[in-house]
Amino acid sequence: MIGKRIIDAVRDGKVHAEAILKLNVIYPSAATTVIMDLTIEAEAFGCNIEFQENDMPHVLGRLVTNAREIDALEVPPLSAGRMMQYLKANRLCVEGNMDKPVLGGVIGPFSLAGRLFGMTEIMTECYMDPEAIERLLDKCTLFILKYCLELKQCGCSGVVIAEPAAGLLSNDDCQTFSSDYVKRIVDTVQDDYFMVVLHNCGNSGQCTQAMVSTGADAYHFGNAIDMTDALKQCPADKLVMGNVDPAGIMKMSTATEVKEFIANLLERTSGFDNFVLSTGCDLPPNVPYENIGAFFEALNDYNNQIKLRKTVSIKQPELIITH
Numbered sequence: 001m002i003g004k005r006i007i008d009a010v011r012d013g014k015v016h017a018e019a020i021l022k023l024n025v026i027y028p029s030a031a032t033t034v035i036m037d038l039t040i041e042a043e044a045f046g047c048n049i050e051f052q053e054n055d056m057p058h059v060l061g062r063l064v065t066n067a068r069e070i071d072a073l074e075v076p077p078l079s080a081g082r083m084m085q086y087l088k089a090n091r092l093c094v095e096g097n098m099d100k101p102v103l104g105g106v107i108g109p110f111s112l113a114g115r116l117f118g119m120t121e122i123m124t125e126c127y128m129d130p131e132a133i134e135r136l137l138d139k140c141t142l143f144i145l146k147y148c149l150e151l152k153q154c155g156c157s158g159v160v161i162a163e164p165a166a167g168l169l170s171n172d173d174c175q176t177f178s179s180d181y182v183k184r185i186v187d188t189v190q191d192d193y194f195m196v197v198l199h200n201c202g203n204s205g206q207c208t209q210a211m212v213s214t215g216a217d218a219y220h221f222g223n224a225i226d227m228t229d230a231l232k233q234c235p236a237d238k239l240v241m242g243n244v245d246p247a248g249i250m251k252m253s254t255a256t257e258v259k260e261f262i263a264n265l266l267e268r269t270s271g272f273d274n275f276v277l278s279t280g281c282d283l284p285p286n287v288p289y290e291n292i293g294a295f296f297e298a299l300n301d302y303n304n305q306i307k308l309r310k311t312v313s314i315k316q317p318e319l320i321i322t323h
Helices: 006-011 013-026 040-045 067-072 083-096 109-117 119-128 130-153 164-168 171-189 208-212 227-233 255-268 289-313
Strands: 048-052 055-060 102-107 158-162 195-200 218-221 239-244 275-279
Touching: 006 013, 006 048, 006 055, 013 083, 040 055, 040 083, 040 102, 040 109, 040 130, 067 130, 083 102, 083 130, 102 109, 102 130, 109 119, 109 130, 109 164, 109 171, 119 130, 119 164, 130 158, 130 171, 158 171, 164 171, 164 195, 171 195, 171 208, 208 218, 208 227, 218 227, 227 239, 227 255, 239 255, 255 275, 255 289
Parallel strands: 102 158, 158 195, 195 218, 218 239, 239 275
Antiparallel strands: 048 055
């Protein structure tokens, strides 16, 4: 839309912000979110990153492989890697987006630890040497917390903590290796003016209670979960978001199929006032514009129907004529 590539946006905060602000003009979302890039924190710690012209960056290899290397690992400054470019993008979005709240984005502690230690390896090490993984999580949490506080200083109205790797864990393990650390961040940064949205697109329903225990103001679910079940497990005074499949529905379906799917989802969740329609995760490149338009059209059609139903259901006062 702005004549730039993905690699331009993830390396240049100005291009990043221009893309987000363009989306804000075109699509009627309730809030503006920056690009979800789950490599920038790992890069700041020292991971090697592979950049592609029109796809998101990827972490290459492992940074730490044992307890000794974990103990030697230093928590980086916010000036490391591309961090300053992402902070710049958030500041520019806040400055140029007066009509909507801006939500920053960070990776979750367990997901970051998995990128530093290796996902397969950390799943094993959680049982073989949990104390070492907890020390790694302490360092990850400290860095993420610094990042969130800086996003708050930038003027963001909240942050989305993306913790997809925690969806691989049982509820108890999610509590131990993810939610307890997320809660530290929530307790420090969340207030009446700054909300935390906890995103876990890997959760298929087994660790929702651990997510709720963090006390975040909102919970964001992926397409692996039944949305009505998730709503039943979350407090009614918390926002619950999700969970349209970003690939299977938004990218691979027709616009008509997108509208039909969303209409069905909205009808199934109509009994919950705290539900916010969203895709279950970030959209992949090359999602058809007409499918994104169909997403908002379906929501608009549904809301218009609700308004009509409420109007019709209002009982008209009887006209009494006295003589």
